Amino acid sequence: MKQSLTFIPTLREAPKEAEIASHKLLLRAGFIKQIAAGVYTYLPLGLRVLRKIESIIREELEAIGCSELLMPAMQPAELWKESGRWDDYGQTMMRMKDRHDRDFALGPTHEEVITYVIRDYLNSYKKMPLALYQIQTKFRDELRPRFGLMRGREFVMKDAYSFHTNEESLDEWYQNFKQAYINIFDRCKLEFRMVDADNGDMGGSESTEFMVLNKIGEDTIVYSDSSDFASNIEVHNLEEGAKSPDGNGTIKHAKGIEVGHVFKLGAKYSEKMNAMFINENQKRHPVLMGCYGIGVSRVMMAIIEQYNDENGIVWPKELAPFDVHLICIDPRKDEQSQAAEKLYNEFMKNKIDVLYDDRRERPGVKFSDADLIGIPVRITVGRGIKDGKVEVKYRNRDEVIEVDIDEVKNNL
Amino acid sequence: MKQSLTFIPTLREAPKEAEIASHKLLLRAGFIKQIAAGVYTYLPLGLRVLRKIESIIREELEAIGCSELLMPAMQPAELWKESGRWDDYGQTMMRMKDRHDRDFALGPTHEEVITYVIRDYLNSYKKMPLALYQIQTKFRDELRPRFGLMRGREFVMKDAYSFHTNEESLDEWYQNFKQAYINIFDRCKLEFRMVDADNGDMGGSESTEFMVLNKIGEDTIVYSDSSDFASNIEVHNLEEGAKSPDGNGTIKHAKGIEVGHVFKLGAKYSEKMNAMFINENQKRHPVLMGCYGIGVSRVMMAIIEQYNDENGIVWPKELAPFDVHLICIDPRKDEQSQAAEKLYNEFMKNKIDVLYDDRRERPGVKFSDADLIGIPVRITVGRGIKDGKVEVKYRNRDEVIEVDIDEVKNNL
Numbered sequence: 001m002k003q004s005l006t007f008i009p010t011l012r013e014a015p016k017e018a019e020i021a022s023h024k025l026l027l028r029a030g031f032i033k034q035i036a037a038g039v040y041t042y043l044p045l046g047l048r049v050l051r052k053i054e055s056i057i058r059e060e061l062e063a064i065g066c067s068e069l070l071m072p073a074m075q076p077a078e079l080w081k082e083s084g085r086w087d088d089y090g091q092t093m094m095r096m097k098d099r100h101d102r103d104f105a106l107g108p109t110h111e112e113v114i115t116y117v118i119r120d121y122l123n124s125y126k127k128m129p130l131a132l133y134q135i136q137t138k139f140r141d142e143l144r145p146r147f148g149l150m151r152g153r154e155f156v157m158k159d160a161y162s163f164h165t166n167e168e169s170l171d172e173w174y175q176n177f178k179q180a181y182i183n184i185f186d187r188c189k190l191e192f193r194m195v196d197a198d199n200g201d202m203g204g205s206e207s208t209e210f211m212v213l214n215k216i217g218e219d220t221i222v223y224s225d226s227s228d229f230a231s232n233i234e235v236h237n238l239e240e241g242a243k244s245p246d247g248n249g250t251i252k253h254a255k256g257i258e259v260g261h262v263f264k265l266g267a268k269y270s271e272k273m274n275a276m277f278i279n280e281n282q283k284r285h286p287v288l289m290g291c292y293g294i295g296v297s298r299v300m301m302a303i304i305e306q307y308n309d310e311n312g313i314v315w316p317k318e319l320a321p322f323d324v325h326l327i328c329i330d331p332r333k334d335e336q337s338q339a340a341e342k343l344y345n346e347f348m349k350n351k352i353d354v355l356y357d358d359r360r361e362r363p364g365v366k367f368s369d370a371d372l373i374g375i376p377v378r379i380t381v382g383r384g385i386k387d388g389k390v391e392v393k394y395r396n397r398d399e400v401i402e403v404d405i406d407e408v409k410n411n412l
Numbered sequence: 413m414k415q416s417l418t419f420i421p422t423l424r425e426a427p428k429e430a431e432i433a434s435h436k437l438l439l440r441a442g443f444i445k446q447i448a449a450g451v452y453t454y455l456p457l458g459l460r461v462l463r464k465i466e467s468i469i470r471e472e473l474e475a476i477g478c479s480e481l482l483m484p485a486m487q488p489a490e491l492w493k494e495s496g497r498w499d500d501y502g503q504t505m506m507r508m509k510d511r512h513d514r515d516f517a518l519g520p521t522h523e524e525v526i527t528y529v530i531r532d533y534l535n536s537y538k539k540m541p542l543a544l545y546q547i548q549t550k551f552r553d554e555l556r557p558r559f560g561l562m563r564g565r566e567f568v569m570k571d572a573y574s575f576h577t578n579e580e581s582l583d584e585w586y587q588n589f590k591q592a593y594i595n596i597f598d599r600c601k602l603e604f605r606m607v608d609a610d611n612g613d614m615g616g617s618e619s620t621e622f623m624v625l626n627k628i629g630e631d632t633i634v635y636s637d638s639s640d641f642a643s644n645i646e647v648h649n650l651e652e653g654a655k656s657p658d659g660n661g662t663i664k665h666a667k668g669i670e671v672g673h674v675f676k677l678g679a680k681y682s683e684k685m686n687a688m689f690i691n692e693n694q695k696r697h698p699v700l701m702g703c704y705g706i707g708v709s710r711v712m713m714a715i716i717e718q719y720n721d722e723n724g725i726v727w728p729k730e731l732a733p734f735d736v737h738l739i740c741i742d743p744r745k746d747e748q749s750q751a752a753e754k755l756y757n758e759f760m761k762n763k764i765d766v767l768y769d770d771r772r773e774r775p776g777v778k779f780s781d782a783d784l785i786g787i788p789v790r791i792t793v794g795r796g797i798k799d800g801k802v803e804v805k806y807r808n809r810d811e812v813i814e815v816d817i818d819e820v821k822n823n824l
Binding site for chain 2: 001002005006007009033035036039040041042043044046047050065067068069070071072073074075076091094095096098099102104106113116117118120121126129130131132137139141143153154360
């Protein structure tokens with residue numbers, strides 16, 4: 001993509017409202033733009049990263065046999081009245097009326113809709129297990145939206161739901177999803193920990209949160225310094241120094257960003273909403289359910305919190321908006337612009353995603369924008385092109401190396 | 413994808429509310445499910461087709477230098493008050509208040525938001541032309557939602573916006589977009605016609621609609637039987653028999669489904685919302701704009717209107733939810749299930765998208781579901797497998813051919 005033709009509005013200073021590194025950098029590097037409190041536009045660079053995270057999620061969920069669908073944001077109040085949550089959900093649920101004065105929620109989550117979608121179909125044990133997911137826009141009227149995409153009012157979430165005839169099957173898929181989540185967050189290069197969690201308003205019998213360890217996290221994790229024991233402090237209120245409940249080691253505290261949460265819902269929604277199936281013995285039973293969420297836009301921020309330096313973002317390869325940032329120092333010089341253009345076309349032909357800075361800007365502006373944006377490899381076509389040389393710099397290293405233009409593909 | 417593990421709730425009869433072929437078939441073949449009037453869930457098959465249409469759109473728009481972004485559905489009333497459309501838009505705009513009693517629109521379109529997004533940045537002639545697009549969910553509270561996805565209240569739209577310093581540049585990009593639209597609708601295998609259209613509420617100086625010719629269309633097109641002249645009857649109210657205004661041929665009438673609409677907006681929004689740039693002579697001018705829409709979910713219905721028979725949908729290859737429908741007649745017979753499984757894995761390895769009917773259902777059910785769903789190639793593993801034979805049938809032909817299982821890849 002040519003930088004002169006796209007929209008990357010970098011800023012020297014972050015707007016005042018941004019308090020944490022990831023929020024400042026997303027705004028300064030031109031990845032997002034605020035439209036209202038907790039409501040953002042994903043600009044071209046931000047959207048590219050979002051799509052990369054979404055692809056990783058899709059691959060890992062399809063690998064365990066999960067199928068994608070897409071449910072609407074507009075949800076009739078009747079469904080929420082069936083589950084009892086129309087009254088319980090409170091002010092966090094955005095509500096509206098249509099022109100016929102009918103009540104709708106703007107979906108903060110989709111347990112009610114998915115139960116409605118499957119309940120006519122899942123009438124027999126033969127049709128389970130079944131697991132469905134979507135990557136979709138959610139609405140929650142947070143009292144204090146903050147930290148950019150971390151706690152937004154309109155945000156992208158992956159939510160999945162599984163359906164079972166018995167506890168063993170629910171548990172098997174619950175474990176499958178946990179493993180898929182481990183794969184997803186590993187591929188997103190996040191330092192995370194699985195912790196015991198509270199089911200809260202969702203109901204059900206068991207839940208696990210996936211927490212990225214970071215000082216800006218809003219949750220407190222209590223964990224053992226010498227075993228796998230880890231829990232949200234809401235579940236095990238243990239003090240630092242205390243012994244770990246599993247007998248191994250002592251308790252430490254850490255802050256965590258919740259990026260994923262899986263729940264065994266059991267029969268809570270299916271009983272209230274009459275999602276019943278006939279089992280092998282011709283008896284009616286409520287379908288057992290699990291639900292599994294990932295805050296997709298929040299994952300993007302957690303990655304940046306972990307990968308940045310004083311000059312900008314330092315994207316891990318798999319998440320970067322582009323593979324290569326190609327810079328032409330002076331596009332008015334034919335030898336430079338022709339060589340850069342040639343490299344650009346070669347990269348495109350070889351399916352290497354390249355952002356090509358063909359702008360008539362000072363080199364200093366181009367380099368500081370490149371550092372801010374954080375693409376892993378920067379290739380600069382400048383004066384050295386007279387001798388057939390270009391400069392290669394990796395965003396996560398200091399040194400600049402000079403290579404023959406024909407050798408550059410070996411340095412990606 | 414294994415059919416036993418996914419969610420394709422086919423129906424023998426279409427629900428009563430479905431009046432037209434595409435709506436009946438989308439419901440019967442398990443592509444969509446209604447949640448409320450004009451509000452649908454895209455089930456796995458429907459979503460796969462939607463994604464194929466979206467990919468075609470992305471490829472053609474990126475080819476002309478358009479960058480993707482993603483704007484929110486929640487739009488603060490203040491922006492719509494700047495343009496004057498908060499009062500003008502009427503009941504079709506869905507509105508809500510947040511917990512602080514602030515007014516929001518659920519975006520029926522995004523001229524206001526995009527103008528806000530770019531107006532600080534596009535302060536110089538050097539930064540134009542610029543073209544941005546999104547594929548996003550729109551909300552319109554239609555008085556009479558009908559025909560399924562044809563006139564929905566929550567629907568997927570591609571909207572693009574271009575920004576220019578002068579009329580020549582706007583016209584050049586307007587033509588680029590028209591050509592991209594021709595490519596898109598050609599690749600969607602639609603019989604369409606470009607017609608002169610009314611700018612209506614959008615304002616501006618020129619607009620063209622892309623109409624799929626079909627008797628269920630809500631618009632009337634007047635066209636010449638022997639030239640390119642074609643217009644929405646709202647622009648040229650001409651009777652059949654009348655002479656064509658360009659002097660060539662006589663006027664015919666036809667019904668059309670509007671799948672795309674391009675507008676030259678000019679300075680309408682930039683003047684009202686203060687999107688100004690400094691030109692080469694240091695003078696301030698309003699940015700000139702074009703806007704370009706495609707009803708993505710509506711395109712899906714238009715395709716089905718054109719490609720169906722008495723047994724179901726007949727997908728063109730590029731739009732089909734899968735490339736191949738693999739049917740195992742009796743999965744309890746080892747020789748059949750092993751051969752089918754082997755083919756399934758080979759297809760997957762070769763990136764051929766395959767829906768594998770491994771269900772324990774009667775052959776008649778499997779064949780009628782396959783016809784209903786409409787995947788272009790059906791491969792059946794049945795008794796013939798004893799002699800190493802499988803059956804191949806193309807959805808758009810009658811004959812069934814028997815081929816060696818090792819030769820099957822040559823018949824796709």
